[in-house]
Amino acid sequence: LIKEKEAKLIFRYINRSDCVVLLDECGKSYTSVGFANFLQKRMNAGTRELVFIVGGAWGFADSLKQRAHHLVSLSSMTFSHQMVRLFFVEQLYRGLTILRGENYHNE
Secondary structure (H helix, E strand, O other): OHHHHHHHHHHOOOOOOOEEEEEEEEEEEOOHHHHHHHHHHHHHOOOOOEEEEEOEOOEOOHHHHHHOOEEEEOOOOOOOHHHHHHHHHHHHHHHHHHHHOOOOOOO
16 A cells, blocks of 8 residues: 555655566666666666655665566665665766766776
8 A cells, every 4th residue: 555655655656657667676787887787778778867766765666676677685684765865976976987988987
């Protein structure tokens, strides 16, 4: 019931044309370079809006999982929503700097 209520709220903010990515512990795991490649593929595909959604405390409703194009895991561990947002923004920044060839990421 809670997951469906959350899904209804989320559906209000996403458009039919959006490429939806759920940040979910059961999603695909990437290295930082792998995540950068994921972003590059989305850009090469002409994706106009890439929407990342953090799961609620109970996960995602099936309706939202069916709507999603991708499920991505930041870790198999569980983090608070506040921490996930911080970790995700850093990984997004890291991925974009990798694509631009900047020196932020070390391998």
